[in-house]
Amino acid sequence: MNYSERLQNVTVLGAAGKMGSGILLLTAMEMADLSLKPENKGKEYVLYALDISQKALAGLMKYIQGQVLKAAEKKAVALRKVYADRKDLIENCEIIDQYVKDVMNIIRPVTTLESAYESLIVFEAASENPDLKVKIFSQIEKNNQNKPWFFTNTSSIPIGYLDKEAGLGGRVLGVHFYNPPAVQRLVEVIKASATLPELSEFVSQFIKNLRKVEVPANDFAGFIGNGHFMRDALHGMAEVGKLSKEMPFVDAVYIVNKISQDLLIRPMGIFQLIDYVGIDVCQYIMKVMAPHVKDEKIHSPLLDQFMELGVKGGQHSDGSQKDGFLKYEKGRPVGIYDPDKKAYVAIADIAAKCDALIGPMPEGFLPWKSAVGHPAKDDFFKKYFMALKVMDSLGAKLARDYAIRSKAIGLKLVSDQVAFSEKDVNTVLLTGFFHAYGPINDYLN
Numbered sequence: 001m002n003y004s005e006r007l008q009n010v011t012v013l014g015a016a017g018k019m020g021s022g023i024l025l026l027t028a029m030e031m032a033d034l035s036l037k038p039e040n041k042g043k044e045y046v047l048y049a050l051d052i053s054q055k056a057l058a059g060l061m062k063y064i065q066g067q068v069l070k071a072a073e074k075k076a077v078a079l080r081k082v083y084a085d086r087k088d089l090i091e092n093c094e095i096i097d098q099y100v101k102d103v104m105n106i107i108r109p110v111t112t113l114e115s116a117y118e119s120l121i122v123f124e125a126a127s128e129n130p131d132l133k134v135k136i137f138s139q140i141e142k143n144n145q146n147k148p149w150f151f152t153n154t155s156s157i158p159i160g161y162l163d164k165e166a167g168l169g170g171r172v173l174g175v176h177f178y179n180p181p182a183v184q185r186l187v188e189v190i191k192a193s194a195t196l197p198e199l200s201e202f203v204s205q206f207i208k209n210l211r212k213v214e215v216p217a218n219d220f221a222g223f224i225g226n227g228h229f230m231r232d233a234l235h236g237m238a239e240v241g242k243l244s245k246e247m248p249f250v251d252a253v254y255i256v257n258k259i260s261q262d263l264l265i266r267p268m269g270i271f272q273l274i275d276y277v278g279i280d281v282c283q284y285i286m287k288v289m290a291p292h293v294k295d296e297k298i299h300s301p302l303l304d305q306f307m308e309l310g311v312k313g314g315q316h317s318d319g320s321q322k323d324g325f326l327k328y329e330k331g332r333p334v335g336i337y338d339p340d341k342k343a344y345v346a347i348a349d350i351a352a353k354c355d356a357l358i359g360p361m362p363e364g365f366l367p368w369k370s371a372v373g374h375p376a377k378d379d380f381f382k383k384y385f386m387a388l389k390v391m392d393s394l395g396a397k398l399a400r401d402y403a404i405r406s407k408a409i410g411l412k413l414v415s416d417q418v419a420f421s422e423k424d425v426n427t428v429l430l431t432g433f434f435h436a437y438g439p440i441n442d443y444l445n
């Protein structure tokens, strides 16, 4: 079966979720593009959008239609060639409408697992629950006579575990899209020891066609992205633990969040990133990773405390940021949660004294937005970190420790053979987390 035949019957499971909806969109357009090739004319392409939430599926179809329309407008010139034999389509808008129709015709929203019993591929993006994933995979495997291929978007569950528990005979591969899949270019691909090579070959072609960047990772809980992020977050939270022995908790959070954003020149501070991903999601990922990591403690009592207080972060259904460690107004942090007071303290009330404690910014400082596109980025960071290295402020010390820890995490991912190379670790942080420089560098040597 070739690439195009394999994509004739696909199920996206958890299609109405954050990740599933993006994977559905990308897969639907890839399938439509294949179906429109002259050699595939007349062949049926079916994409089941499977989710247990009927209500969410109704909203999903509207969302997909809107996104396909936007994508079609961008590729109107290419679409004119695709529909060259359709003399009835004259105006650009007619061509665009036809493409939207052709993509939407492929998608069948469904709420029961039975549709997956005829699929050749199952993209799975259901909730991050090992028992749930094993149950779903086993049931499909038992009832599907096509020996389907399973591509799971799990953030942390070892693929070999899913393979073994669900009895998939090596027909499973981790295809870890980043959020949101339609925008983020990085895809981590994780083979279990028994994964059949055909699955990886297929996925490489798929990722290439989507114009995304593939980074292979070994089958180790958390893989590269979360392997780095969770440890980086634990470091930030441990620093808050130390600082809050000498200052209020909210001041400590402000300081660590600020140094991890501004002094490290990252797109957002560590507490904002935890909120963005969701305190609940981070806690869950750590819980899934912990039993598979023998030489480190992957657990945060601070996350547990916030969960008990019902402070979870994450996003509202319209994509706006929910309050977590930080409180947000128009997407910008304006407060920090004080677990003793069970209330947010205004950042405006503490910023000046905390900034004074952090100390001055290193010479040559540029905010992330300017640094990320700097024409001589490597030279800029060399000079910047050289300036940071000789400062003796609290902020500089915390930032140096942070950068050193981040590099050590990256190097350990390589020595533990989670990542195949230092370059892969850096690519994940640069592409998936939008860092301006890779954590494995010589800037502080």
Ligand SMILES: NC(=O)c1ccc[n+]([C@@H]2O[C@H](COP(=O)([O-])OP(=O)(O)OC[C@H]3O[C@@H](n4cnc5c(N)ncnc54)[C@H](O)[C@@H]3O)[C@@H](O)[C@H]2O)c1
Pocket (backbone or CB within 6 Å): 013, 014, 015, 016, 017, 018, 019, 020, 050, 051, 052, 053, 056, 124, 125, 126, 127, 128, 129, 132, 136, 153, 154, 155, 156, 176, 177, 178, 179, 277
């Ligand atoms: N959100 C992220 O940033 C992110 C990034 C990378 C990977 N992931 C991974 O992607 C997967 C999905 O995460 P998400 O954030 O999109 O979650 P989500 O909660 O937004 O979506 C999960 C979807 O699965 C559906 N679902 C649950 N049980 C189901 C079942 N039995 N059958 C069919 N549908 C079912 C839910 O109704 C929901 O629509 C998880 O494995 C997660 O670890 C998430």
